Amino acid sequence: EPEVTQTPSHQVTQMGQEVILRCVPISNHLYFYWYRQILGQKVEFLVSFYNNEISEKSEIFDDQFSVERPDGSNFTLKIRSTKLEDSAMYFCASSVQGWDEQFFGPGTRLTVL
Amino acid sequence: AQTVTQSQPEMSVQEAETVTLSCTYDTSESDYYLFWYKQPPSRQMILVIRQEAYKQQNATENRFSVNFQKAAKSFSLKISDSQLGDAAMYFCAYRPVESFGNEKLTFGTGTRLTIIP
Numbered sequence: 001e002p003e004v005t006q007t008p009s010h011q012v013t014q015m016g017q018e019v020i021l022r023c024v025p026i027s028n029h030l031y032f033y034w035y036r037q038i039l040g041q042k043v044e045f046l047v048s049f050y051n052n053e054i055s056e057k058s059e060i061f062d063d064q065f066s067v068e069r070p071d072g073s074n075f076t077l078k079i080r081s082t083k084l085e086d087s088a089m090y091f092c093a094s095s096v097q098g099w100d101e102q103f104f105g106p107g108t109r110l111t112v113l
Numbered sequence: 114a115q116t117v118t119q120s121q122p123e124m125s126v127q128e129a130e131t132v133t134l135s136c137t138y139d140t141s142e143s144d145y146y147l148f149w150y151k152q153p154p155s156r157q158m159i160l161v162i163r164q165e166a167y168k169q170q171n172a173t174e175n176r177f178s179v180n181f182q183k184a185a186k187s188f189s190l191k192i193s194d195s196q197l198g199d200a201a202m203y204f205c206a207y208r209p210v211e212s213f214g215n216e217k218l219t220f221g222t223g224t225r226l227t228i229i230p
Binding site: 033 | 146150157158159160163204210215216217218219220221222223
């Protein structure tokens with residue numbers, strides 16, 4: 001069964017460094033999402049992406065964040081200058097259409113030191 | 114803004130027994146979707162069950178069923194014949210009926226379910 005995959009599973013970085021989190025959505029899916037979960041807190045929406053543009057973003061998704069679909073398979077989340085408070089689990093998800101079930105990846109744990 | 118509340122941070126149940134996880138939500142929309150997601154220790158979230166607000170009939174998926182009370186804005190999950198593999202964090206989530214730019218899921222804080230052998 002097709003799955004959403006994410007790499008790396010764990011990323012450790014120094015404050016102020018740039019990180020890129022990678023996701024491979026399910027191949028026939030058209031909508032892509034990033035969510036994050038700070039340890040012990042709820043899962044929060046960051047951004048949705050369709051047809052090579054952002055369709056919705058939360059207030060968390062400020063100028064330090066960007067998303068890109070550089071090729072036909074990858075979907076990336078870039079944080080330009082990481083802060084301590086960016087430490088969280090980042091989940092990628094995808095769906096065939098906007099109203100369909102969102103399938104989640106296993107997550108990338110980002111630790112900012 | 115929509116909010117989702119799960120008032121039970123932790124629950125436990127004996128294997129083979131039944132347990133109910135609570136969820137309430139707040140919205141001004143009349144049509145929307147509600148979901149229960151399961152997040153096992155491996156941390157990949159899996160959809161357990163989905164309810165469409167315009168449907169009066171409660172959704173059922175094998176041992177999982179919901180009690181959807183639209184007027185009370187309540188959406189509880191019942192797990193029957195609990196199994197060890199049901200141990201996980203369970204998240205209740207809300208999403209409006211689709212319109213472009215409004216596909217995000219709003220999650221509750223989760224309920225950690227422990228199954229006692």
